[in-house]
Amino acid sequence: MERDSLPGAADLRFFGAVGASISHEMKNVLAIINEMVGLLDDLSRMAATGRPLEPERLQSMTGRMQAQVARGDGIMRGLNRFCHSVDRPRDTLDLTDLTGFVADLAKRRAALREVTLETPPPPQPQRVTANAFALEHLIWACLERAIALADRGATLVLRTEAGPAGPRVRITGLTPAGPTDWAAIPDEGERRLAERLGATLSADPAAGELILSLPELG
Amino acid sequence: MRVLLVDDEVELVSALGERLVIRGIEAEWVGTGEEALQKVAREAFDLAVLDMKMPGIAGLALKERLQAQDPHLKFIFLTGYGSEEVFEDIRRDYAGNVFLIKPVDIDELMGAMRAVMTAAKED
Structure with a gap:
């Protein structure tokens, strides 16, 4: 994908989905801070009428608020990084770091389906040369597929490793609750996302895994 | 009035509670x-x-399950959605239910709670 080429509809949908998910999470952070501030206000009004206000309670509340500010800061840093990924049309990327980043973006979507995502550190770093945004989109699409296939309560493990033809991402832990048409993976949209990076997506029903194979560092 | 708050953001419900x-x-x-x-x-x-x-059971599905356990229980929904468009979707999907958008104003919540309970008494 060239830097200045117009993004396709699928890219815009991906950008929108991530933006909506992040804004939802940020709303929760603001809602919590709103209630904490409201509670502090309630307590200070009560203190003004003579009811004692324990310092320990105040300290606990400020600590809880600081934790939410830190959470919000992390969310906004993620958003900033995601938005700037479109500025990296061809870059050498740490595949493990990028996979972990996308998993983080997808965490809430997974949680809503009661699916947990894990990204264990690889034995050795895996690097790829690619368009950062296109690779994020491809990994996101793989994760969406994996989350949809996973049974409720499942843990999906995303491993980055050296494959026979280049670095790869393996998503294991797929235990579909119902009948699954594994032969339909990848679908047309997933195939297109993979093709533009010279990658391939395949499924191994026996192992319950998706395998995203990327080209050697170019 | 006995109220049960249900939200996976535990910090939110504890402060609100x-x-x-x-x-x-x-x-x-x-x-x-x-x-x-x-x-x-x-x-x-x-x-x-x-x-x-x-995560898990939520929204209208949770309401139905709770109502099956206690037919007298009344409900208010909280949502984190912000856009007008989504708000309209919710209004349509949740027609007949009371819902408020987070961050919720405590006076607005108290007013909604009183209104729901008053309407229940009049039924």
């Missing part, structure tokens, strides 16, 4: 739909305030 207690409401809170079902199976509540989107 404390504020309701200060206002004389008997409030309790849990972090999942499953915990809400267990709680309502053991104790009587007048009103449940439910987050619309949580």
